[in-house]
Amino acid sequence: MSRLAVLFLLAIAPFAQAADDAHDLAYSLGVRLGERLRDEVPDLEVQALLDGLRQSYLNQTLEVNEARIESLLAEHEALLAAAPQKIEQAIAAEKRFLANEKAKPGVRVLKNGVLVQELRKGDGAKPDPKSRIQVRYIGYLADGSQFDETQTPQWYRLDSVIAGWRTALVEMPVGSYWRLVVPSAQAYGEEGAGDLIPPYAPLVFELELLDTRK
Secondary structure (H helix, E strand, O other), rough: OOHHHHHHHHHHHHHHHHHHHHHHHHHHHHHHHHHHHHHHHHOHHHHHHHHHHHHHOOOOOOOOOHHHHHHHHHHHHHEEEHHHHHHHHHHHHHHHHHHHHHHHOEEOHHHHOOOEEEEEOOOOOOOOOOOEEEEEEEEEEOOOOOOEEOOEEEEEEEEOOOHHHHHHHHHOOOOOOOEEOOOHOOOOOOOOOOOOOOOOOOOOEEEEEEEEOO
16 A cells, blocks of 8 residues: 555544544434433334424424424423323222222132132133133223123133233133232233223233133
């Protein structure tokens, strides 16, 4: 390599390093912003976010007027401020519901707080943790609204169902028909499940065990 070429490479090296630093800094800022927004707004439209960021940063004409921007951001901040209070209310409501259910006649408590009321006694085999199970069931929220129901018997692997079911089913003989009350920690917890099951929701099931196989 000629001396001139070496001098040229040495001359551009600081500029390449500066370009790398600028890119990595911008990328790092994007990573941290993305992490915060992922937790704060999990269903955010990322492309719209990038459009707003680009247009604002480059001082371009915005797609949404300032009045609507301010209104939407104020509404979002209000929802964030109310979130902790809603969580506390949901946790308190669950504790009250579970206490009332536990006090009902014929209810017994399994491990992890799962409540069981025997509606029909079974005399068949009990599943083990690796079994397949055939069941019919109806699922309710604490307010009595139905969120799920099997029209025909369904087969599941026991290790694929919610924890509250696993706790109950290993003690259920085939032929049993039980009413289960499952604490949220043994169901869908603080996340809930889509639009059907809210966070910290205890679940009630009428569950019939029809068959079990290894």
